[in-house]
Amino acid sequence: MGRSAQPSARALSALSLFATCGTLTEAAEHLGVTRSALSHRIAALEKQLGVALVRKAGRRIALTEDGERLLASVGDALDRIETAVQPFRRDRGQIRLSTVATFASHWLIPRIPIFQAQHPQIEVAIFTTTRPVDLKKEEMDCAIRHGRGAWKGLASTLLFEETLMPVASPDVADRLSSNAKQGWSGAPLIRARSRFMDWSSWQKHDRAFAGRRIKWLTVETRAQALDAAMAGAGVALMDMAYIATPVTEGRLKTLAECPLQLQTGYYFVHLPNARNLHLLTLLRDWAVEAARPFRTE
Structure with missing residues:
Protein backbone atom coordinates (compact mmCIF):
# COMPACT_ATOMS: atom_id res chain seq x y z
CA MET A 1 0.00 0.00 0.00
CA GLY A 2 1.36 3.41 -0.99
CA ARG A 3 2.11 6.11 1.51
CA SER A 4 -0.57 8.78 1.95
CA ALA A 5 0.18 12.24 0.58
CA GLN A 6 1.71 14.75 2.94
CA PRO A 7 -0.45 17.72 4.00
CA SER A 8 0.09 20.70 1.71
CA ALA A 9 1.84 23.78 3.01
CA ARG A 10 -1.02 25.87 1.58
CA ALA A 11 -3.61 24.06 3.68
CA LEU A 12 -1.45 24.28 6.80
CA SER A 13 -0.91 28.00 6.13
CA ALA A 14 -4.67 28.52 5.85
CA LEU A 15 -5.20 26.89 9.24
CA SER A 16 -2.35 28.86 10.79
CA LEU A 17 -3.62 32.18 9.46
CA PHE A 18 -7.13 31.40 10.71
CA ALA A 19 -5.68 30.77 14.17
CA THR A 20 -3.82 34.10 14.02
CA CYS A 21 -6.73 36.19 12.71
CA GLY A 22 -9.47 34.54 14.72
CA THR A 23 -12.08 34.53 11.95
CA LEU A 24 -12.36 32.84 8.57
CA THR A 25 -13.38 36.11 6.93
CA GLU A 26 -10.32 38.06 8.08
CA ALA A 27 -7.97 35.17 7.26
CA ALA A 28 -9.47 34.92 3.77
CA GLU A 29 -8.95 38.66 3.19
CA HIS A 30 -5.32 38.35 4.23
CA LEU A 31 -4.79 35.52 1.74
CA GLY A 32 -6.77 37.28 -0.97
CA VAL A 33 -9.25 34.40 -1.36
CA THR A 34 -12.93 33.94 -0.58
CA ARG A 35 -14.12 32.70 2.79
CA SER A 36 -15.51 29.61 1.07
CA ALA A 37 -12.15 28.83 -0.55
CA LEU A 38 -10.39 29.09 2.80
CA SER A 39 -12.96 26.79 4.43
CA HIS A 40 -12.43 24.23 1.67
CA ARG A 41 -8.67 24.24 2.27
CA ILE A 42 -9.16 23.51 5.96
CA ALA A 43 -11.83 20.89 5.23
CA ALA A 44 -9.51 19.14 2.78
CA LEU A 45 -6.79 19.06 5.43
CA GLU A 46 -9.23 17.60 7.96
CA LYS A 47 -10.25 14.89 5.49
CA GLN A 48 -6.63 14.06 4.74
CA LEU A 49 -5.65 13.80 8.41
CA GLY A 50 -8.89 12.19 9.55
CA VAL A 51 -9.45 14.59 12.45
CA ALA A 52 -11.51 17.73 13.08
CA LEU A 53 -9.31 20.81 13.23
CA VAL A 54 -12.01 23.47 13.69
CA ARG A 55 -15.40 23.48 15.38
CA LYS A 56 -18.33 25.78 15.94
CA ALA A 57 -18.28 27.64 19.26
CA GLY A 58 -21.56 29.52 19.40
CA ARG A 59 -21.48 31.91 16.45
CA ARG A 60 -17.71 31.60 16.09
CA ILE A 61 -15.39 29.01 14.59
CA ALA A 62 -12.53 27.89 16.83
CA LEU A 63 -9.64 25.44 16.72
CA THR A 64 -10.16 22.00 18.22
CA GLU A 65 -7.55 20.47 20.52
CA ASP A 66 -6.21 18.52 17.54
CA GLY A 67 -5.94 21.74 15.55
CA GLU A 68 -4.03 23.44 18.36
CA ARG A 69 -1.67 20.45 18.72
CA LEU A 70 -1.03 20.38 14.99
CA LEU A 71 -0.07 24.06 14.82
CA ALA A 72 2.07 23.74 17.95
CA SER A 73 3.97 20.89 16.30
CA VAL A 74 4.43 22.79 13.06
CA GLY A 75 5.78 25.83 14.93
CA ASP A 76 7.43 28.49 12.75
CA ALA A 77 8.23 26.06 9.93
CA LEU A 78 5.51 27.56 7.71
CA ASP A 79 6.87 31.08 8.10
CA ARG A 80 10.36 29.90 7.19
CA ILE A 81 9.08 28.04 4.11
CA GLU A 82 7.08 31.07 2.95
CA THR A 83 10.06 33.36 3.41
CA ALA A 84 12.23 31.01 1.38
CA VAL A 85 9.89 30.53 -1.59
CA GLN A 86 8.34 34.00 -1.83
CA PRO A 87 11.09 35.58 -4.00
CA PHE A 88 10.84 32.75 -6.52
CA ARG A 89 7.03 32.82 -6.66
CA ARG A 90 6.84 36.56 -7.23
CA ASP A 91 9.60 36.52 -9.86
Missing part, protein backbone atom coordinates in the same frame (compact mmCIF):
# COMPACT_ATOMS: atom_id res chain seq x y z
CA ARG A 92 7.89 33.87 -11.99
CA GLY A 93 5.46 36.42 -13.37
CA GLN A 94 2.46 36.84 -11.08
CA ILE A 95 1.13 40.20 -9.89
CA ARG A 96 -1.43 40.27 -7.08
CA LEU A 97 -3.40 43.52 -7.18
CA SER A 98 -5.97 44.80 -4.68
CA THR A 99 -8.62 47.42 -5.38
CA VAL A 100 -12.27 48.24 -4.71
CA ALA A 101 -14.97 46.26 -6.50
CA THR A 102 -16.47 49.14 -8.51
CA PHE A 103 -13.10 50.15 -9.96
CA ALA A 104 -12.30 46.53 -10.77
CA SER A 105 -15.63 45.81 -12.46
CA HIS A 106 -16.18 49.07 -14.33
CA TRP A 107 -12.68 50.16 -15.27
CA LEU A 108 -9.85 47.68 -14.73
CA ILE A 109 -11.29 44.31 -15.76
CA PRO A 110 -12.76 45.51 -19.10
CA ARG A 111 -9.29 46.81 -20.03
CA ILE A 112 -7.00 44.11 -18.57
CA PRO A 113 -7.17 41.90 -21.73
CA ILE A 114 -5.09 44.57 -23.49
CA PHE A 115 -2.34 44.21 -20.87
CA GLN A 116 -2.55 40.41 -21.09
CA ALA A 117 -2.10 40.57 -24.86
CA GLN A 118 0.94 42.81 -24.49
CA HIS A 119 2.49 40.75 -21.68
CA PRO A 120 1.25 37.15 -21.96
CA GLN A 121 4.00 35.95 -19.60
CA ILE A 122 2.54 37.93 -16.66
CA GLU A 123 -0.35 36.54 -14.63
CA VAL A 124 -2.53 39.21 -12.99
CA ALA A 125 -4.63 38.22 -9.98
CA ILE A 126 -7.21 40.88 -9.01
CA PHE A 127 -8.68 40.94 -5.50
CA THR A 128 -11.36 43.33 -4.25
CA THR A 129 -11.85 44.64 -0.75
CA THR A 130 -13.31 47.71 0.92
CA ARG A 131 -10.24 48.24 3.10
CA PRO A 132 -6.71 49.32 2.13
CA VAL A 133 -4.47 46.27 2.28
CA ASP A 134 -1.11 46.41 4.06
CA LEU A 135 1.39 45.74 1.26
CA LYS A 136 4.16 45.12 3.79
CA LYS A 137 2.35 42.33 5.60
CA GLU A 138 -0.20 40.84 3.22
CA GLU A 139 0.20 38.75 0.09
CA MET A 140 -0.40 41.63 -2.31
CA ASP A 141 2.09 43.21 -4.68
CA CYS A 142 0.27 46.44 -5.48
CA ALA A 143 -3.05 48.21 -5.20
CA ILE A 144 -5.15 50.83 -6.92
CA ARG A 145 -6.40 53.18 -4.22
CA HIS A 146 -8.80 56.08 -4.07
CA GLY A 147 -7.55 59.19 -2.26
CA ARG A 148 -5.11 62.07 -2.53
CA GLY A 149 -2.00 60.05 -3.29
CA ALA A 150 -0.13 60.38 0.01
CA TRP A 151 0.41 56.98 1.66
CA LYS A 152 3.41 56.68 3.93
CA GLY A 153 6.03 54.20 2.75
CA LEU A 154 4.41 53.62 -0.65
CA ALA A 155 5.22 54.81 -4.15
CA SER A 156 2.05 56.18 -5.75
CA THR A 157 1.32 57.18 -9.34
CA LEU A 158 -1.83 59.05 -10.37
CA LEU A 159 -4.04 57.26 -12.88
CA PHE A 160 -6.80 59.86 -13.10
CA GLU A 161 -8.57 62.47 -11.00
CA GLU A 162 -12.14 61.81 -9.93
CA THR A 163 -14.86 63.62 -11.88
CA LEU A 164 -18.59 63.26 -11.11
CA MET A 165 -21.43 63.42 -13.61
CA PRO A 166 -25.17 62.79 -13.10
CA VAL A 167 -26.47 60.08 -15.42
CA ALA A 168 -29.71 58.23 -16.11
CA SER A 169 -31.09 55.70 -18.54
CA PRO A 170 -32.27 57.16 -21.87
CA ASP A 171 -35.93 56.73 -20.89
CA VAL A 172 -35.49 58.53 -17.58
CA ALA A 173 -33.30 61.26 -19.12
CA ASP A 174 -35.84 61.92 -21.89
CA ARG A 175 -38.70 62.05 -19.40
CA LEU A 176 -36.86 64.56 -17.23
CA SER A 177 -35.89 66.77 -20.17
CA SER A 178 -39.51 66.85 -21.41
CA ASN A 179 -40.63 68.28 -18.07
CA ALA A 180 -38.06 70.98 -17.36
CA LYS A 181 -40.23 72.66 -14.69
CA GLN A 182 -40.24 69.52 -12.58
CA GLY A 183 -36.46 69.11 -12.89
CA TRP A 184 -34.78 66.10 -11.37
CA SER A 185 -37.52 65.79 -8.77
CA GLY A 186 -39.27 63.63 -11.34
CA ALA A 187 -36.91 60.73 -10.56
CA PRO A 188 -35.20 59.39 -7.44
CA LEU A 189 -31.57 60.29 -6.85
CA ILE A 190 -29.48 57.16 -6.34
CA ARG A 191 -26.79 57.30 -3.66
CA ALA A 192 -24.35 54.69 -2.37
CA ARG A 193 -23.81 54.35 1.36
CA SER A 194 -20.06 54.38 0.77
CA ARG A 195 -20.29 57.75 -1.03
CA PHE A 196 -22.92 59.75 0.84
CA MET A 197 -21.07 63.05 0.36
CA ASP A 198 -21.06 62.96 -3.45
CA TRP A 199 -24.52 64.48 -3.85
CA SER A 200 -23.71 67.12 -1.22
CA SER A 201 -20.68 68.08 -3.31
CA TRP A 202 -22.87 68.30 -6.40
CA GLN A 203 -25.36 70.55 -4.61
CA LYS A 204 -22.54 73.03 -3.92
CA HIS A 205 -21.44 72.75 -7.56
CA ASP A 206 -24.93 73.15 -9.05
CA ARG A 207 -26.70 76.02 -7.24
CA ALA A 208 -29.97 75.46 -9.08
CA PHE A 209 -30.04 71.94 -7.69
CA ALA A 210 -29.98 73.03 -4.04
CA GLY A 211 -33.66 74.02 -3.80
CA ARG A 212 -35.12 70.95 -5.47
CA ARG A 213 -37.25 68.41 -3.68
CA ILE A 214 -35.35 65.13 -3.44
CA LYS A 215 -36.51 61.54 -3.34
CA TRP A 216 -33.69 59.13 -2.54
CA LEU A 217 -32.92 55.57 -3.55
CA THR A 218 -30.09 54.28 -1.34
CA VAL A 219 -27.93 51.29 -2.27
CA GLU A 220 -24.79 49.77 -0.80
CA THR A 221 -22.12 50.39 -3.46
CA ARG A 222 -21.40 52.61 -6.44
CA ALA A 223 -21.56 49.54 -8.67
CA GLN A 224 -25.14 49.00 -7.53
CA ALA A 225 -25.91 52.69 -8.09
CA LEU A 226 -24.63 52.40 -11.66
CA ASP A 227 -26.68 49.25 -12.29
CA ALA A 228 -29.77 50.94 -10.84
CA ALA A 229 -29.35 53.96 -13.11
CA MET A 230 -29.00 51.76 -16.21
CA ALA A 231 -32.12 49.86 -15.13
CA GLY A 232 -34.11 53.13 -15.06
CA ALA A 233 -34.41 53.47 -11.27
CA GLY A 234 -33.30 57.10 -11.14
CA VAL A 235 -30.32 59.45 -11.45
CA ALA A 236 -26.88 58.34 -10.28
CA LEU A 237 -23.79 60.48 -9.73
CA MET A 238 -20.86 58.57 -11.17
CA ASP A 239 -17.22 59.00 -12.07
CA MET A 240 -16.70 59.84 -15.75
CA ALA A 241 -14.32 56.88 -16.07
CA TYR A 242 -17.06 54.45 -15.03
CA ILE A 243 -19.73 55.75 -17.40
CA ALA A 244 -17.65 56.23 -20.56
CA THR A 245 -18.63 52.88 -22.09
CA PRO A 246 -22.37 52.83 -21.19
CA VAL A 247 -22.73 56.44 -22.42
CA THR A 248 -21.00 55.59 -25.70
CA GLU A 249 -23.19 52.49 -26.11
CA GLY A 250 -26.36 54.50 -25.39
CA ARG A 251 -27.23 52.75 -22.12
CA LEU A 252 -26.84 56.00 -20.16
CA LYS A 253 -27.22 59.71 -20.83
CA THR A 254 -25.40 62.52 -19.04
CA LEU A 255 -27.58 65.19 -17.42
CA ALA A 256 -25.13 68.09 -17.10
CA GLU A 257 -22.83 69.99 -19.41
CA CYS A 258 -19.72 69.77 -17.23
CA PRO A 259 -18.60 67.23 -14.61
CA LEU A 260 -17.58 68.12 -11.08
CA GLN A 261 -13.83 67.84 -10.56
CA LEU A 262 -12.86 66.47 -7.13
CA GLN A 263 -9.51 66.69 -5.36
CA THR A 264 -9.29 62.92 -5.05
CA GLY A 265 -8.24 60.38 -7.64
CA TYR A 266 -7.16 56.81 -8.30
CA TYR A 267 -3.53 55.88 -7.73
CA PHE A 268 -1.39 52.85 -8.51
CA VAL A 269 0.60 52.10 -5.34
CA HIS A 270 3.34 49.63 -4.43
CA LEU A 271 6.33 49.24 -2.13
CA PRO A 272 9.36 51.11 -3.51
CA ASN A 273 11.55 48.03 -2.98
CA ALA A 274 9.08 45.38 -4.17
CA ARG A 275 10.84 42.16 -5.28
CA ASN A 276 8.93 42.04 -8.56
CA LEU A 277 9.33 45.75 -9.24
CA HIS A 278 10.11 45.12 -12.93
CA LEU A 279 6.71 43.45 -13.36
CA LEU A 280 4.88 46.13 -11.37
CA THR A 281 6.47 48.81 -13.52
CA LEU A 282 5.05 47.19 -16.66
CA LEU A 283 1.55 47.05 -15.14
CA ARG A 284 1.79 50.59 -13.74
CA ASP A 285 2.96 52.09 -17.04
CA TRP A 286 0.19 50.31 -18.92
CA ALA A 287 -2.44 51.52 -16.42
CA VAL A 288 -1.19 55.11 -16.65
CA GLU A 289 -1.47 55.02 -20.43
CA ALA A 290 -4.92 53.39 -20.33
CA ALA A 291 -6.08 56.10 -17.92
CA ARG A 292 -4.78 58.99 -20.05
CA PRO A 293 -8.18 59.80 -21.67
CA PHE A 294 -9.69 60.28 -18.19
CA ARG A 295 -7.05 62.65 -16.81
CA THR A 296 -7.45 66.40 -16.75
CA GLU A 297 -4.20 67.59 -18.30
Whole structure:
Protein backbone atom coordinates (compact mmCIF):
# COMPACT_ATOMS: atom_id res chain seq x y z
CA MET A 1 0.00 0.00 0.00
CA GLY A 2 1.36 3.41 -0.99
CA ARG A 3 2.11 6.11 1.51
CA SER A 4 -0.57 8.78 1.95
CA ALA A 5 0.18 12.24 0.58
CA GLN A 6 1.71 14.75 2.94
CA PRO A 7 -0.45 17.72 4.00
CA SER A 8 0.09 20.70 1.71
CA ALA A 9 1.84 23.78 3.01
CA ARG A 10 -1.02 25.87 1.58
CA ALA A 11 -3.61 24.06 3.68
CA LEU A 12 -1.45 24.28 6.80
CA SER A 13 -0.91 28.00 6.13
CA ALA A 14 -4.67 28.52 5.85
CA LEU A 15 -5.20 26.89 9.24
CA SER A 16 -2.35 28.86 10.79
CA LEU A 17 -3.62 32.18 9.46
CA PHE A 18 -7.13 31.40 10.71
CA ALA A 19 -5.68 30.77 14.17
CA THR A 20 -3.82 34.10 14.02
CA CYS A 21 -6.73 36.19 12.71
CA GLY A 22 -9.47 34.54 14.72
CA THR A 23 -12.08 34.53 11.95
CA LEU A 24 -12.36 32.84 8.57
CA THR A 25 -13.38 36.11 6.93
CA GLU A 26 -10.32 38.06 8.08
CA ALA A 27 -7.97 35.17 7.26
CA ALA A 28 -9.47 34.92 3.77
CA GLU A 29 -8.95 38.66 3.19
CA HIS A 30 -5.32 38.35 4.23
CA LEU A 31 -4.79 35.52 1.74
CA GLY A 32 -6.77 37.28 -0.97
CA VAL A 33 -9.25 34.40 -1.36
CA THR A 34 -12.93 33.94 -0.58
CA ARG A 35 -14.12 32.70 2.79
CA SER A 36 -15.51 29.61 1.07
CA ALA A 37 -12.15 28.83 -0.55
CA LEU A 38 -10.39 29.09 2.80
CA SER A 39 -12.96 26.79 4.43
CA HIS A 40 -12.43 24.23 1.67
CA ARG A 41 -8.67 24.24 2.27
CA ILE A 42 -9.16 23.51 5.96
CA ALA A 43 -11.83 20.89 5.23
CA ALA A 44 -9.51 19.14 2.78
CA LEU A 45 -6.79 19.06 5.43
CA GLU A 46 -9.23 17.60 7.96
CA LYS A 47 -10.25 14.89 5.49
CA GLN A 48 -6.63 14.06 4.74
CA LEU A 49 -5.65 13.80 8.41
CA GLY A 50 -8.89 12.19 9.55
CA VAL A 51 -9.45 14.59 12.45
CA ALA A 52 -11.51 17.73 13.08
CA LEU A 53 -9.31 20.81 13.23
CA VAL A 54 -12.01 23.47 13.69
CA ARG A 55 -15.40 23.48 15.38
CA LYS A 56 -18.33 25.78 15.94
CA ALA A 57 -18.28 27.64 19.26
CA GLY A 58 -21.56 29.52 19.40
CA ARG A 59 -21.48 31.91 16.45
CA ARG A 60 -17.71 31.60 16.09
CA ILE A 61 -15.39 29.01 14.59
CA ALA A 62 -12.53 27.89 16.83
CA LEU A 63 -9.64 25.44 16.72
CA THR A 64 -10.16 22.00 18.22
CA GLU A 65 -7.55 20.47 20.52
CA ASP A 66 -6.21 18.52 17.54
CA GLY A 67 -5.94 21.74 15.55
CA GLU A 68 -4.03 23.44 18.36
CA ARG A 69 -1.67 20.45 18.72
CA LEU A 70 -1.03 20.38 14.99
CA LEU A 71 -0.07 24.06 14.82
CA ALA A 72 2.07 23.74 17.95
CA SER A 73 3.97 20.89 16.30
CA VAL A 74 4.43 22.79 13.06
CA GLY A 75 5.78 25.83 14.93
CA ASP A 76 7.43 28.49 12.75
CA ALA A 77 8.23 26.06 9.93
CA LEU A 78 5.51 27.56 7.71
CA ASP A 79 6.87 31.08 8.10
CA ARG A 80 10.36 29.90 7.19
CA ILE A 81 9.08 28.04 4.11
CA GLU A 82 7.08 31.07 2.95
CA THR A 83 10.06 33.36 3.41
CA ALA A 84 12.23 31.01 1.38
CA VAL A 85 9.89 30.53 -1.59
CA GLN A 86 8.34 34.00 -1.83
CA PRO A 87 11.09 35.58 -4.00
CA PHE A 88 10.84 32.75 -6.52
CA ARG A 89 7.03 32.82 -6.66
CA ARG A 90 6.84 36.56 -7.23
CA ASP A 91 9.60 36.52 -9.86
CA ARG A 92 7.89 33.87 -11.99
CA GLY A 93 5.46 36.42 -13.37
CA GLN A 94 2.46 36.84 -11.08
CA ILE A 95 1.13 40.20 -9.89
CA ARG A 96 -1.43 40.27 -7.08
CA LEU A 97 -3.40 43.52 -7.18
CA SER A 98 -5.97 44.80 -4.68
CA THR A 99 -8.62 47.42 -5.38
CA VAL A 100 -12.27 48.24 -4.71
CA ALA A 101 -14.97 46.26 -6.50
CA THR A 102 -16.47 49.14 -8.51
CA PHE A 103 -13.10 50.15 -9.96
CA ALA A 104 -12.30 46.53 -10.77
CA SER A 105 -15.63 45.81 -12.46
CA HIS A 106 -16.18 49.07 -14.33
CA TRP A 107 -12.68 50.16 -15.27
CA LEU A 108 -9.85 47.68 -14.73
CA ILE A 109 -11.29 44.31 -15.76
CA PRO A 110 -12.76 45.51 -19.10
CA ARG A 111 -9.29 46.81 -20.03
CA ILE A 112 -7.00 44.11 -18.57
CA PRO A 113 -7.17 41.90 -21.73
CA ILE A 114 -5.09 44.57 -23.49
CA PHE A 115 -2.34 44.21 -20.87
CA GLN A 116 -2.55 40.41 -21.09
CA ALA A 117 -2.10 40.57 -24.86
CA GLN A 118 0.94 42.81 -24.49
CA HIS A 119 2.49 40.75 -21.68
CA PRO A 120 1.25 37.15 -21.96
CA GLN A 121 4.00 35.95 -19.60
CA ILE A 122 2.54 37.93 -16.66
CA GLU A 123 -0.35 36.54 -14.63
CA VAL A 124 -2.53 39.21 -12.99
CA ALA A 125 -4.63 38.22 -9.98
CA ILE A 126 -7.21 40.88 -9.01
CA PHE A 127 -8.68 40.94 -5.50
CA THR A 128 -11.36 43.33 -4.25
CA THR A 129 -11.85 44.64 -0.75
CA THR A 130 -13.31 47.71 0.92
CA ARG A 131 -10.24 48.24 3.10
CA PRO A 132 -6.71 49.32 2.13
CA VAL A 133 -4.47 46.27 2.28
CA ASP A 134 -1.11 46.41 4.06
CA LEU A 135 1.39 45.74 1.26
CA LYS A 136 4.16 45.12 3.79
CA LYS A 137 2.35 42.33 5.60
CA GLU A 138 -0.20 40.84 3.22
CA GLU A 139 0.20 38.75 0.09
CA MET A 140 -0.40 41.63 -2.31
CA ASP A 141 2.09 43.21 -4.68
CA CYS A 142 0.27 46.44 -5.48
CA ALA A 143 -3.05 48.21 -5.20
CA ILE A 144 -5.15 50.83 -6.92
CA ARG A 145 -6.40 53.18 -4.22
CA HIS A 146 -8.80 56.08 -4.07
CA GLY A 147 -7.55 59.19 -2.26
CA ARG A 148 -5.11 62.07 -2.53
CA GLY A 149 -2.00 60.05 -3.29
CA ALA A 150 -0.13 60.38 0.01
CA TRP A 151 0.41 56.98 1.66
CA LYS A 152 3.41 56.68 3.93
CA GLY A 153 6.03 54.20 2.75
CA LEU A 154 4.41 53.62 -0.65
CA ALA A 155 5.22 54.81 -4.15
CA SER A 156 2.05 56.18 -5.75
CA THR A 157 1.32 57.18 -9.34
CA LEU A 158 -1.83 59.05 -10.37
CA LEU A 159 -4.04 57.26 -12.88
CA PHE A 160 -6.80 59.86 -13.10
CA GLU A 161 -8.57 62.47 -11.00
CA GLU A 162 -12.14 61.81 -9.93
CA THR A 163 -14.86 63.62 -11.88
CA LEU A 164 -18.59 63.26 -11.11
CA MET A 165 -21.43 63.42 -13.61
CA PRO A 166 -25.17 62.79 -13.10
CA VAL A 167 -26.47 60.08 -15.42
CA ALA A 168 -29.71 58.23 -16.11
CA SER A 169 -31.09 55.70 -18.54
CA PRO A 170 -32.27 57.16 -21.87
CA ASP A 171 -35.93 56.73 -20.89
CA VAL A 172 -35.49 58.53 -17.58
CA ALA A 173 -33.30 61.26 -19.12
CA ASP A 174 -35.84 61.92 -21.89
CA ARG A 175 -38.70 62.05 -19.40
CA LEU A 176 -36.86 64.56 -17.23
CA SER A 177 -35.89 66.77 -20.17
CA SER A 178 -39.51 66.85 -21.41
CA ASN A 179 -40.63 68.28 -18.07
CA ALA A 180 -38.06 70.98 -17.36
CA LYS A 181 -40.23 72.66 -14.69
CA GLN A 182 -40.24 69.52 -12.58
CA GLY A 183 -36.46 69.11 -12.89
CA TRP A 184 -34.78 66.10 -11.37
CA SER A 185 -37.52 65.79 -8.77
CA GLY A 186 -39.27 63.63 -11.34
CA ALA A 187 -36.91 60.73 -10.56
CA PRO A 188 -35.20 59.39 -7.44
CA LEU A 189 -31.57 60.29 -6.85
CA ILE A 190 -29.48 57.16 -6.34
CA ARG A 191 -26.79 57.30 -3.66
CA ALA A 192 -24.35 54.69 -2.37
CA ARG A 193 -23.81 54.35 1.36
CA SER A 194 -20.06 54.38 0.77
CA ARG A 195 -20.29 57.75 -1.03
CA PHE A 196 -22.92 59.75 0.84
CA MET A 197 -21.07 63.05 0.36
CA ASP A 198 -21.06 62.96 -3.45
CA TRP A 199 -24.52 64.48 -3.85
CA SER A 200 -23.71 67.12 -1.22
CA SER A 201 -20.68 68.08 -3.31
CA TRP A 202 -22.87 68.30 -6.40
CA GLN A 203 -25.36 70.55 -4.61
CA LYS A 204 -22.54 73.03 -3.92
CA HIS A 205 -21.44 72.75 -7.56
CA ASP A 206 -24.93 73.15 -9.05
CA ARG A 207 -26.70 76.02 -7.24
CA ALA A 208 -29.97 75.46 -9.08
CA PHE A 209 -30.04 71.94 -7.69
CA ALA A 210 -29.98 73.03 -4.04
CA GLY A 211 -33.66 74.02 -3.80
CA ARG A 212 -35.12 70.95 -5.47
CA ARG A 213 -37.25 68.41 -3.68
CA ILE A 214 -35.35 65.13 -3.44
CA LYS A 215 -36.51 61.54 -3.34
CA TRP A 216 -33.69 59.13 -2.54
CA LEU A 217 -32.92 55.57 -3.55
CA THR A 218 -30.09 54.28 -1.34
CA VAL A 219 -27.93 51.29 -2.27
CA GLU A 220 -24.79 49.77 -0.80
CA THR A 221 -22.12 50.39 -3.46
CA ARG A 222 -21.40 52.61 -6.44
CA ALA A 223 -21.56 49.54 -8.67
CA GLN A 224 -25.14 49.00 -7.53
CA ALA A 225 -25.91 52.69 -8.09
CA LEU A 226 -24.63 52.40 -11.66
CA ASP A 227 -26.68 49.25 -12.29
CA ALA A 228 -29.77 50.94 -10.84
CA ALA A 229 -29.35 53.96 -13.11
CA MET A 230 -29.00 51.76 -16.21
CA ALA A 231 -32.12 49.86 -15.13
CA GLY A 232 -34.11 53.13 -15.06
CA ALA A 233 -34.41 53.47 -11.27
CA GLY A 234 -33.30 57.10 -11.14
CA VAL A 235 -30.32 59.45 -11.45
CA ALA A 236 -26.88 58.34 -10.28
CA LEU A 237 -23.79 60.48 -9.73
CA MET A 238 -20.86 58.57 -11.17
CA ASP A 239 -17.22 59.00 -12.07
CA MET A 240 -16.70 59.84 -15.75
CA ALA A 241 -14.32 56.88 -16.07
CA TYR A 242 -17.06 54.45 -15.03
CA ILE A 243 -19.73 55.75 -17.40
CA ALA A 244 -17.65 56.23 -20.56
CA THR A 245 -18.63 52.88 -22.09
CA PRO A 246 -22.37 52.83 -21.19
CA VAL A 247 -22.73 56.44 -22.42
CA THR A 248 -21.00 55.59 -25.70
CA GLU A 249 -23.19 52.49 -26.11
CA GLY A 250 -26.36 54.50 -25.39
CA ARG A 251 -27.23 52.75 -22.12
CA LEU A 252 -26.84 56.00 -20.16
CA LYS A 253 -27.22 59.71 -20.83
CA THR A 254 -25.40 62.52 -19.04
CA LEU A 255 -27.58 65.19 -17.42
CA ALA A 256 -25.13 68.09 -17.10
CA GLU A 257 -22.83 69.99 -19.41
CA CYS A 258 -19.72 69.77 -17.23
CA PRO A 259 -18.60 67.23 -14.61
CA LEU A 260 -17.58 68.12 -11.08
CA GLN A 261 -13.83 67.84 -10.56
CA LEU A 262 -12.86 66.47 -7.13
CA GLN A 263 -9.51 66.69 -5.36
CA THR A 264 -9.29 62.92 -5.05
CA GLY A 265 -8.24 60.38 -7.64
CA TYR A 266 -7.16 56.81 -8.30
CA TYR A 267 -3.53 55.88 -7.73
CA PHE A 268 -1.39 52.85 -8.51
CA VAL A 269 0.60 52.10 -5.34
CA HIS A 270 3.34 49.63 -4.43
CA LEU A 271 6.33 49.24 -2.13
CA PRO A 272 9.36 51.11 -3.51
CA ASN A 273 11.55 48.03 -2.98
CA ALA A 274 9.08 45.38 -4.17
CA ARG A 275 10.84 42.16 -5.28
CA ASN A 276 8.93 42.04 -8.56
CA LEU A 277 9.33 45.75 -9.24
CA HIS A 278 10.11 45.12 -12.93
CA LEU A 279 6.71 43.45 -13.36
CA LEU A 280 4.88 46.13 -11.37
CA THR A 281 6.47 48.81 -13.52
CA LEU A 282 5.05 47.19 -16.66
CA LEU A 283 1.55 47.05 -15.14
CA ARG A 284 1.79 50.59 -13.74
CA ASP A 285 2.96 52.09 -17.04
CA TRP A 286 0.19 50.31 -18.92
CA ALA A 287 -2.44 51.52 -16.42
CA VAL A 288 -1.19 55.11 -16.65
CA GLU A 289 -1.47 55.02 -20.43
CA ALA A 290 -4.92 53.39 -20.33
CA ALA A 291 -6.08 56.10 -17.92
CA ARG A 292 -4.78 58.99 -20.05
CA PRO A 293 -8.18 59.80 -21.67
CA PHE A 294 -9.69 60.28 -18.19
CA ARG A 295 -7.05 62.65 -16.81
CA THR A 296 -7.45 66.40 -16.75
CA GLU A 297 -4.20 67.59 -18.30
